[in-house]
Amino acid sequence: MQYLVRNIIIPLSDMTPENEWKLIRMASSKHMGISERDIRDLRIVRESIDARKKNELACVYSVLASIDGHIRTAKNIQLFQPLQVPSVPAAAPTTRPVIIGAGPCGLFCAFELAERGFLPIIVERGEEIEKRTQSVKAFWTKGILNPESNVQFGEGGAGTFSDGKLTTRINDPRCTRVLEIFHACGAPEEILYKARPHIGTDVLKNIMVALRKKLTDKGAEFLFSTRMDSLLVKNDRVRGVKLSDGREIDTPAVVLAIGHSARDTFAGLCRQGIQMQQKPFSVGVRIEHLQEWINEAQYGKVRHFKLGAADYQLYEHLGERTAYSFCMCPGGIVVAAASEENSIVTNGMSYHARNGINANSAYVVSVSPSDFGGVHPLAGMEYQRRLERSCYKKTEGKGAPVQKLSDFLNDVPSRKPGTVKPSYTGETVFTSLSDILPSYVVSGIKQSLPAFERKLKGFMHPDALLTAIETRTSSPVRMMRNDLFQSVSMGGLFPAGEGAGYAGGIVSAAVDGIRVAEQVARKFASEDGGKTI
Incomplete structure (x- = not known):
C-alpha cells in the first residue's frame, strides 16, 4: 500500500548532506508507527523551509511511502489516491490544428x-x-x-x-x-x-x-x-x-x-x-536589494546547505488597490524587456544558481479599467504603451530611469547609487520616478512600504534601488x-x-x-x- 505522510519536520541543525535521507526515513517510520524495515520505498513529494523562528529553522517534508499491509490513517497520514486527469480523444494522424x-x-x-x-x-x-x-x-x-x-x-x-x-x-x-x-x-x-x-x-x-x-x-x-x-x-x-x-x-x-x-x-x-x-493588471517598478539582506531577513544568521538564496512575497491592501511584490528573482538581475521601439519595459531574471549579488522583484500597484482612460477593449493596452513611452521620453532614450528608495520617499531626484548598484541589462539614468509613474502608483508604493518593512526587515533600506517601469504583469x-x-x-x-x-x-x-x-x-x-x- 502507498501512504502520503505529511508534516515531517526535521530541524536544520540536525541535518547534514550525509544524513538527510536517513533522518527523513527515520521520521517517516516514526510518523507511521512502523519499523524502517517495513518501508519498501520512500519518495519525497514536497519539501519546504519553515523559517518562522529564525533560530529554529526546519525542513518540512511530505513523503510517499510504500509499505506491506495497512496502517491506521490520521490527519497527516492518508492512503494515497492519485489525482485523475480526464481522458481525451485520440486523433487521425492527418488532423492538423x-x-x-x-x-x-x-x-x-x-x-x-x-x-x-x-x-x-x-x-x-x-x-x-x-x-x-x-x-x-x-x-x-x-x-x-x-x-x-x-x-x-x-x-x-x-x-x-x-x-x-x-x-x-x-x-x-x-x-x-x-x-x-x-x-x-x-x-x-x-x-x-x-x-x-x-x-x-x-x-x-x-x-x-x-x-x-x-x-x-x-x-x-x-x-x-x-x-x-x-x-x-x-x-x-x-x-x-x-x-x-x-x-x-x-x-x-x-x-x-x-x-x-x-x-x-x-x-x-x-x-x-x-x-x-478590458482586464485589470498592475503597474510599478523593480526594486533591488542586496541578496544578503534578504537572506538575513528571512533566515537570520543561519547558513545551511538546504538554504538557497531567500525570496519573499509581500502584499498590502490599500482600499480599492493592492500593492504587492511579484516575480521575485533571488540573486537575479533586472532586464530590459521592451518589444516596441521608443519604449522602456523592465522585468526580472535569475539563473538556476541564483548566485547574483542583488535580489529584485516587481513592486506594483493594481490598476483597473477605470484608470485606462477609455472604454475600448484595448484601452488597457494603450495605457501600458503610454507609460512605457513616457518612461523612454523621461531619459531621452538614454536608459532606464532609476532612483534610490530614500530619494523616492523624499521626492528628490537621485544622482548616484548607494550600496545597491543597478543590475539592469542596459544603460540607466538616475532621476526621479514620481513624474513617470501614475500618482496612485506612487502613493500606493509609499503607503505600503511601512507594512512591507514590518513583514521583511530591511525592505525599506534607504539604498534599495527602484527601476522603472514594470507594466507587463499580465494581459x-x-x-x-x-x-x-x-x-x-x-x-x-x-x-x-x-x-x-x-x-x-x-x-x-x-x-x-x-x-x-x-x-x-x-x-x-x-x-x-x-x-x-
Whole structure:
C-alpha cells in the first residue's frame, strides 16, 4: 500500500548532506508507527523551509511511502489516491490544428495534442531559442531591438528570460504533468517536490530545445519567424490562418496562445470581431536589494546547505488597490524587456544558481479599467504603451530611469547609487520616478512600504534601488470563451493562456494549454468519431 505522510519536520541543525535521507526515513517510520524495515520505498513529494523562528529553522517534508499491509490513517497520514486527469480523444494522424505562439501555453498544448496522434503546426513570430538569445543579447548590449524576437516574443515565451518559477496558485492535477514533462526535458528532479520550484533562465533555454525535439519527433511542425496576420473565416467559424509570409493554412481549429504582449495581434483580432474585454493588471517598478539582506531577513544568521538564496512575497491592501511584490528573482538581475521601439519595459531574471549579488522583484500597484482612460477593449493596452513611452521620453532614450528608495520617499531626484548598484541589462539614468509613474502608483508604493518593512526587515533600506517601469504583469485583455474553451465570437477558435487572460505564470499557462488541447481533441472526436484514450 502507498501512504502520503505529511508534516515531517526535521530541524536544520540536525541535518547534514550525509544524513538527510536517513533522518527523513527515520521520521517517516516514526510518523507511521512502523519499523524502517517495513518501508519498501520512500519518495519525497514536497519539501519546504519553515523559517518562522529564525533560530529554529526546519525542513518540512511530505513523503510517499510504500509499505506491506495497512496502517491506521490520521490527519497527516492518508492512503494515497492519485489525482485523475480526464481522458481525451485520440486523433487521425492527418488532423492538423494550428497553434499560434510557442510559449508555455502553446508548447504544452502542442505536446498534449501530439501525444494523441495529432500533428500540430506551431506558428511563432519570434525565433527559435538559439537565435532568439542572440537577438536579446544584441538588445541588451547594443540597444538593437528586434520587434519580432525579443524578451517577449520567441520560443519559450516571456518566461524564458525570467526566474523560471514553477509555482502556481491553481490546484489542478495537470500541474504535476507539466512538472514531469519539464523534468523529462532536463529540468532537475527537485522541481517535482520543492515547495517553490524554479528552473532559471539558463536551464530553461536548454529545456526548450529538448521539448522542441520531442515535439518534432512526434510529428509537430514549427514555423519560426512567422506571424499570424489574420484569421480565415467562413460562416462565423475559423477555417484557417493567413501568415506574414503570405501563406494560408487551412484548419478547423486555431489555438491563440499569443502571450500578453502581442499588441498588433490583439488589434487585428479586435478588428475581426473577436470579443474581448478590458482586464485589470498592475503597474510599478523593480526594486533591488542586496541578496544578503534578504537572506538575513528571512533566515537570520543561519547558513545551511538546504538554504538557497531567500525570496519573499509581500502584499498590502490599500482600499480599492493592492500593492504587492511579484516575480521575485533571488540573486537575479533586472532586464530590459521592451518589444516596441521608443519604449522602456523592465522585468526580472535569475539563473538556476541564483548566485547574483542583488535580489529584485516587481513592486506594483493594481490598476483597473477605470484608470485606462477609455472604454475600448484595448484601452488597457494603450495605457501600458503610454507609460512605457513616457518612461523612454523621461531619459531621452538614454536608459532606464532609476532612483534610490530614500530619494523616492523624499521626492528628490537621485544622482548616484548607494550600496545597491543597478543590475539592469542596459544603460540607466538616475532621476526621479514620481513624474513617470501614475500618482496612485506612487502613493500606493509609499503607503505600503511601512507594512512591507514590518513583514521583511530591511525592505525599506534607504539604498534599495527602484527601476522603472514594470507594466507587463499580465494581459490587459481577456478574450471571451465558452465552456468548450472556444471563442464566443467564432467557432473553432480557442483563446488560451496568459495572453487571452486565463493564466499567469509558466505552470498555469501550460496547464491552460493542456486543457485547451483536451477540448480541441474532443472537438475533432465529436466531428470525426474519434476514440477516447
